[in-house]
Amino acid sequence: MSLEKEKELKECIKEKEREKELYSKECVAECINFAVGTASAENTYLATHERFACYLATILARDKEVVAVRLKVLPNSCDIYLSKNFHWLDKDVKYINEIQNYLKDISKSAPTILKGTESAFTKAVMLYCSAKLESRLEKLKKDIEISNNSEYVNSFIDFFSTKVNDINDGENMYTISQICMEYYKKIKDKSNISSKFLGHIKKVGSYVGSMLGIIECARNIQYKPLFSIIRVFKRNPDIINNQSIYSWKNIIKRFIDENNYKCFMDRCSKKPKVMERWRKVYTNIGTQQQQLDGNDVKQCIYLHAEMNILALIIDDKIKSREFIAVSKRCCYLCELYIDFARRHGYNIIVSGNHKKIYSGWKLLNVKDNTFKIEALRYILENLDRILENKIKYYAKSLQADSDNGENNLDPKNSDSGYLGKYFNQYNEYVNKFTLVEKRVSRK
Numbered sequence: 001m002s003l004e005k006e007k008e009l010k011e012c013i014k015e016k017e018r019e020k021e022l023y024s025k026e027c028v029a030e031c032i033n034f035a036v037g038t039a040s041a042e043n044t045y046l047a048t049h050e051r052f053a054c055y056l057a058t059i060l061a062r063d064k065e066v067v068a069v070r071l072k073v074l075p076n077s078c079d080i081y082l083s084k085n086f087h088w089l090d091k092d093v094k095y096i097n098e099i100q101n102y103l104k105d106i107s108k109s110a111p112t113i114l115k116g117t118e119s120a121f122t123k124a125v126m127l128y129c130s131a132k133l134e135s136r137l138e139k140l141k142k143d144i145e146i147s148n149n150s151e152y153v154n155s156f157i158d159f160f161s162t163k164v165n166d167i168n169d170g171e172n173m174y175t176i177s178q179i180c181m182e183y184y185k186k187i188k189d190k191s192n193i194s195s196k197f198l199g200h201i202k203k204v205g206s207y208v209g210s211m212l213g214i215i216e217c218a219r220n221i222q223y224k225p226l227f228s229i230i231r232v233f234k235r236n237p238d239i240i241n242n243q244s245i246y247s248w249k250n251i252i253k254r255f256i257d258e259n260n261y262k263c264f265m266d267r268c269s270k271k272p273k274v275m276e277r278w279r280k281v282y283t284n285i286g287t288q289q290q291q292l293d294g295n296d297v298k299q300c301i302y303l304h305a306e307m308n309i310l311a312l313i314i315d316d317k318i319k320s321r322e323f324i325a326v327s328k329r330c331c332y333l334c335e336l337y338i339d340f341a342r343r344h345g346y347n348i349i350v351s352g353n354h355k356k357i358y359s360g361w362k363l364l365n366v367k368d369n370t371f372k373i374e375a376l377r378y379i380l381e382n383l384d385r386i387l388e389n390k391i392k393y394y395a396k397s398l399q400a401d402s403d404n405g406e407n408n409l410d411p412k413n414s415d416s417g418y419l420g421k422y423f424n425q426y427n428e429y430v431n432k433f434t435l436v437e438k439r440v441s442r443k
C-alpha cells in the first residue's frame, strides 16, 4: 500500500471513530440533558410559497412521523422536495399523488370553485392525519383537565361551547381543529395564557389552518402557473439499524473518575426522568436487554427529515435563501448543524427549534468530506461542553418540558365555514373525540 493510501485509510478510520463517539454521546446527552434550552420560534417573515410549504409539511406528516418540505418556485412550474425520517409506504405515495392531482384541478378551474374536489381533498387529509390529530387532541384534553379551573381554560371552554352550539357536530375532530384555529387567532397575543396550552391549541388548529391555506393558494389565479406543473421529489431515508456505540459508562468516564462516577450514578438513580430515558435509550429492541456496559452496544440511527433536505442544498452549494418547512420544530443537533452551515455561507431558514437532544441522530453524508468532518467536529465540541457541564456539576432539576413547536399557521382568509360543511360529510370516517363535556353557553 502506498503511503498516500495508508494515510487516507487512517483518516477514514479516525473519522468513523469520531462518528461513533458522536452517536455514543448523543445517547448520554438525551438521558441527562434532554432539553438544552426553551423552545423558540424564528420570527422570520415567510413568503407565500414558504408558508405553503409549512401547510404541506403539516398535512403530509402521519402518526409519529416528521416530514420536511422544500419548495422551489420556477417561472412556470414548481418543484417540491419531500423527506421524512423513515421509509415512504405505498399509501404515502398514493396520498401524495392524490393531493397533487386535487391541487392541480382546483387551480386549473380557478376562479371557479370546485366544491367536489375541495371536499375530496379535505377527506383525504382528514383520513391521513387523523391519528396524529387525535394524539394532539389527547394532549390538549389533558391540559384542560389539569388546569380545569384556570381563567384561560374557562375562557376556552366558553368559546368552544358557543361554537359547538352553532355547529352540528362538536365531536368531529376537524370541527374541533377549526374551533381551535379560530380561538388561537383570537388569543395568541394574550400573555396570561400558559404557553404549553397555547401551543397545544395551535397544533390542533394547524390541520384546518393548513387545509384552508392550501385551498386558498390553489384557488388563487395568480399561482396558476405553479400548480400547472408540479414535480415531486421524494428523498430516500438514510437509516442504520446497527450502529455500534460506546457504552454509557465508557462515555461518562471520559469526563469523571471512578469515585465521581459512583456519585454521579447515585444522583442519576434518584431522577425518575433520567432513569426512564436511560432505560429507553439503552434497551436493545431485539433482546430487550439493557446495554449499559460492555463493548457491543447497538443503536438505530437515522437522518432527520430536515437534514435530508439540507444535504441536497449543501451538495448543490445553494447559498441563496432556502426555507425548509418541517412538521415539527428542529431538534438541538439539527439546529447545531444548520448553525454550522450558516457559518459557511448557507442561508438556511427553519420555522423554529425545540432544543431537545435525541439519540439516534445521524450525521449527513455530504459530498464535501472536509465540510462533513468540520461539521462533526463542531457538533462534538458543543455536545462535549453540554456533557461536561451536566456530568460534573450535576444540576438539581432535570425536568424536561413537553415537545413544543409547530409551524405558525395563519391563513389570511378568516372564513373557514365552508370547510365545516366538508367535515360533516365525512363524520363516519373519522373517530369521534370529546374534548370538553358540553355545558350551557354563558353567552
Ligand SMILES: [Zn+2]
Pocket (backbone or CB within 6 Å): 304, 330, 331, 332, 333, 334, 335, 361
Ligand atoms: Zn433533528
